[in-house]
Amino acid sequence: MIEYICLLLIVSQVILLLISPRYRLIWPFSVYYKKVFHPLIQDNKKFKIKFYIIPIFYFVLYLYLIYCYYSKVAPFINNQLWAFEKYMWIPLIIIASPLIFGVFTMFTKPTYTKKYSDEIDNEYAFDNLIFYPQILCRTCQSYKPARSKHCSICDRCVLVADHHCIWVNNCVGKGNYTYFYMFLITNTFSLTYAFIRLLTIFYTTNVYLPKNTLTLTILCGCFSVICGIFTFLQLNLAQEGMTTNEKDKWFTVHEFMRDGKLVRTQSGRWYFADPHDSDISEDSVFYSTNGYDHTEYTLRNFEIIEDPSRITNIYDRGDFLANLRDLCK
Ligand SMILES: [Zn+2]
Ligand SMILES: [Zn+2]
Structure with missing residues (x-):
């Protein structure tokens, strides 16, 4: 009998916890969400010990x-x-x-960037398509080198970032x-x-x-x-020739291209057309492919890019072994 009561208690607590984000404004879900779900699951800064559960397992x-x-x-x-x-x-x-x-x-x-510093040994150029120069990370205030990404668990920008591997609780990146x-x-x-x-x-x-x-x-x-x-x-x-982080960025670029909404100006700058705009013209609104730039642009002399071979991944060294050597050095 006591086992059934324990089982019922465990199952009910897990259910309450799992549905607490959905009903977080209603008591008692609000308590579960605020006290347990958010700090334990969503907040990467609290209870950092939780990230060691999977490596230990x-x-x-x-x-x-x-x-x-x-x-x-x-x-x-x-x-x-x-x-x-x-x-x-x-x-x-x-x-x-x-x-x-x-x-x-x-x-x-891996190699981390430093606050307000762009002095980092980074051999990669900015392609001005998925990586742009002179960008200050919103979270750690360091200049973001090409191919870097901020990791919310490590709380830093990682050079040539791939992903934060939960199996070893460490970022995979340069080094x-x-x-x-x-x-x-x-x-x-x-x-x-x-x-x-x-x-x-x-x-x-x-x-x-x-x-x-x-x-x-x-x-x-x-x-x-x-x-x-x-x-x-x-x-x-x-x-x-890409990292996991870059794969998501390339996916977005190709998705816009497939929808006919990727454009390039004569000066070689890349823009996305407004996704809600069905007919692209010189009156359309465009946004830079730089996710940090929220300016609305109007463009003259642009071409719609529909051929994937026109999009170059400058970080692809050409073959598997060359890319592998490049990442591992
Ligand atoms: Zn950062
Ligand atoms: Zn990390």
Whole structure:
């Protein structure tokens, strides 16, 4: 009986919490929203300890997999493994992926900009399409170099920013791309290896295997798929010569182009036409592609850009390896 009451209490609290943003003006939702939901979920400056929940979850899960393997599974399959595999390969991939590259990715801070300072070693030019010069960050008051982005969790502008990775609670940017890619690749590789190896042992052995072998196989299989998808998406961005942050910006530019609302003046400046304007003419209102500039422009001598090949990504070095080298240096 007591279990049901506890369960009911937990479920009701979670429901109240989840719907509190929707009904935040009505009591008791207002209390849940103000005291719990906002500070705990929405406010990045409060209870920063919450950002360590996912890295700890991942680390504990990984330790559980190692424990499960060495205490429950290895004694039954050791005789089917090669000596090299048993004593070198498996310990190496267990230690290399989350423990070495994970810790490096977590604790290597990317390059941050400084307040009111544009003196930063940034080799990237402003393309005057998705990045504009002389822009002061609204939040941290530093001059934003090309390819940078403000992170609300780190509370700073990050150079060549990709995203704030919740798995390691750190921003991925200039200075830690190598560790981040290695973290993704080694995780995917070691989990896939463990999954395939366990599967082959399952189907070829005649000896009894404990239940934990199946649990371990399923967990390795599921996480190898998740890590594989993350790795593929991230490497695909490198192939395209853009970061996750830039992908969103390029998406907006191409969306306006598809709608026939991206224009370029003879002087090479880029503008978006008013999305509500159905017919673009010289009387139309235009906005700069610079999100910090809210001026309404009227333009003369412009052309509507409809061909994607007319839009150049100057940060794309041309091929996958060149882009990867560029991000990792
Ligand atoms: Zn900033
Ligand atoms: Zn961050």
